[in-house]
Amino acid sequence: ENILEGKPVVYRQIVVPQPGPKEYCTDSGLVVPSISYELHKRLLSAAERYGLTLERRLEMTGVCASQMTLTLLGGPNRFTPKNLHQRPTVALLCGPHVQGAQGISCGRHLANHEVEVILFLPNFVKLLDSWVTLLFSLFISTDLPDTPVDLIINCLDCHENTFLMDQPWYRAAADWANQNRAPVLSLDPPVSGQGHAVEAKWSLSLCLPLPLAEGAGRVYLCDIGIPRQVFQEVGIKYHSPFGCKFVIPLHSA
Amino acid sequence: ENILEGKPVVYRQIVVPQPGPKEYCTDSGLVVPSISYELHKRLLSAAERYGLTLERRLEMTGVCASQMTLTLLGGPNRFTPKNLHQRPTVALLCGPHVQGAQGISCGRHLANHEVEVILFLPNFVKLLDSWVTLLFSLFISTDLPDTPVDLIINCLDCHENTFLMDQPWYRAAADWANQNRAPVLSLDPPVSGQGHAVEAKWSLSLCLPLPLAEGAGRVYLCDIGIPRQVFQEVGIKYHSPFGCKFVIPLHSA
Numbered sequence: 001e002n003i004l005e006g007k008p009v010v011y012r013q014i015v016v017p018q019p020g021p022k023e024y025c026t027d028s029g030l031v032v033p034s035i036s037y038e039l040h041k042r043l044l045s046a047a048e049r050y051g052l053t054l055e056r057r058l059e060m061t062g063v064c065a066s067q068m069t070l071t072l073l074g075g076p077n078r079f080t081p082k083n084l085h086q087r088p089t090v091a092l093l094c095g096p097h098v099q100g101a102q103g104i105s106c107g108r109h110l111a112n113h114e115v116e117v118i119l120f121l122p123n124f125v126k127l128l129d130s131w132v133t134l135l136f137s138l139f140i141s142t143d144l145p146d147t148p149v150d151l152i153i154n155c156l157d158c159h160e161n162t163f164l165m166d167q168p169w170y171r172a173a174a175d176w177a178n179q180n181r182a183p184v185l186s187l188d189p190p191v192s193g194q195g196h197a198v199e200a201k202w203s204l205s206l207c208l209p210l211p212l213a214e215g216a217g218r219v220y221l222c223d224i225g226i227p228r229q230v231f232q233e234v235g236i237k238y239h240s241p242f243g244c245k246f247v248i249p250l251h252s253a
Numbered sequence: 254e255n256i257l258e259g260k261p262v263v264y265r266q267i268v269v270p271q272p273g274p275k276e277y278c279t280d281s282g283l284v285v286p287s288i289s290y291e292l293h294k295r296l297l298s299a300a301e302r303y304g305l306t307l308e309r310r311l312e313m314t315g316v317c318a319s320q321m322t323l324t325l326l327g328g329p330n331r332f333t334p335k336n337l338h339q340r341p342t343v344a345l346l347c348g349p350h351v352q353g354a355q356g357i358s359c360g361r362h363l364a365n366h367e368v369e370v371i372l373f374l375p376n377f378v379k380l381l382d383s384w385v386t387l388l389f390s391l392f393i394s395t396d397l398p399d400t401p402v403d404l405i406i407n408c409l410d411c412h413e414n415t416f417l418m419d420q421p422w423y424r425a426a427a428d429w430a431n432q433n434r435a436p437v438l439s440l441d442p443p444v445s446g447q448g449h450a451v452e453a454k455w456s457l458s459l460c461l462p463l464p465l466a467e468g469a470g471r472v473y474l475c476d477i478g479i480p481r482q483v484f485q486e487v488g489i490k491y492h493s494p495f496g497c498k499f500v501i502p503l504h505s506a
Binding site for chain 1: 260262263264266281282283306308309312313316317320323324326327328329331332333334335337338361362364365366367476478479480481492493495496497498499
């Protein structure tokens with residue numbers, strides 16, 4: 001009864017006003033075009049106007065990114081009661097921006113799932129009181145860890161202030177990550193040509209992908225709960241490519 | 254390298270001050286005790302004091318409940334590009350309380366995943382402006398649907414005002430659900446003896462289960478992101494029973 005009769009399947013269900021230089025597709029062949037950072041920003045502003053606040057977005061991004069991370073760390077095989085004494089360790093590298101806050105939200109959920117999270121923050125970042133209380137499961141540090149970690153989550157880059165890349169804390173963290181043997185997951189990395197000092201094995205983009213450089217590794221896409229009508233508002237014709245998932249792998253088309 | 258050497262596995266990792274009348278266990282045998290509604294309420298208040306606001310909780314509950322619902326609707330087999338013309342339909346029955354708001358958050362994420370969502374609300378409920386904009390993918394109705402639906406999500410009951418059960422809109426919705434052939438998922442149902450006018454096939458409890466009646470069906474538990482330290486604050490010794498998941502099935506121990 002779930003078999004379609006006759007109607008052809010449409011694989012190009014997302015149409016953007018100015019197609020970016022890259023196109024991706026999902027496992028089931030749906031085309032997911034990349035968009036420019038400017039359009040991405042307008043999309044998020046529109047979502048905010050419709051009530052999808054930064055707080056909601058941070059929570060949703062945190063849950064979905066932590067679900068992906070828990071899978072990368074080994075999923076059900078790794079997280080069993082028999083294994084509780086060997087908790088995986090994640091180094092979370094965060095800059096002073098929304099991307100860093102997204103990382104912290106992810107780290108909070110990881111810590112709740114018995115992952116050992118070491119949060120690196122540059123020492124000038126003053127945490128808001130309201131945040132610190134949410135963070136007390138994390139080990140916060142302004143030094144980079146000198147013990148082995150299972151995974152590095154890179155939230156050092158933001159989409160605008162590339163001058164951050166010249167600062168000593170950034171260089172130290174990026175060098176440490178590149179020299180470390182643990183694989184890197186970049187969360188919401190900027191477009192090709194900006195940032196990306198850290199080579200990633202995987203990258204998780206939000207709602208629609210930016211055109212990412214090779215150094216971003218394998219690209220995944222995260223649903224952050226933007227309704228079709230908000231996409232329409234910025235000129236994007238949209239049908240969800242996510243199916244029943246909230247994080248999906250993308251392939252270069 | 255992930256094999257534990259010698260240490261015995263502790264299956265009773267959650268210890269509550271006054272154990273409730275029911276105990277559950279997870280697939281892997283971890284014991285999850287039930288708690289009273291009073292303790293559940295104190296736990297959520299403590300979480301709120303630590304920054305886990307209602308808005309964050311609604312978002313997280315919505316994402317996790319919608320993930321469970323998408324699985325119940327058929328998961329990857331149902332949600333393929335070949336099936337897009339046969340969208341599943343969910344009837345979402347919501348009362349005027351936090352439980353209703355949780356249902357609406359769930360419905361919003363379902364609608365984003367191409368589920369047809371019919372939201373039933375009693376006609377006296379005034380939606381806040383800031384909500385309506387988040388809801389425009391849902392079909393909002395004060396009449397009960399007269400077309401077939403695939404699943405009913407029951408958010409009619411709250412944990413306190415049982416007088417709602419005597420109101421005409423409640424009785425009409427509950428009778429409709431009980432007479433409908435579609436299976437029912439109850440979201441955050443109250444303890445045994447309160448509410449439960451609607452017989453459920455499944456129930457999703459939040460953070461720790463209340464002692465639920467038989468009519469609640471098979472019990473699932475949803476992680477809403479409360480850190481261990483908050484559990485401690487209300488006298489609960491806690492280690493996450495969720496492993497790498499955010500929703501897990503519970504069994505009567």
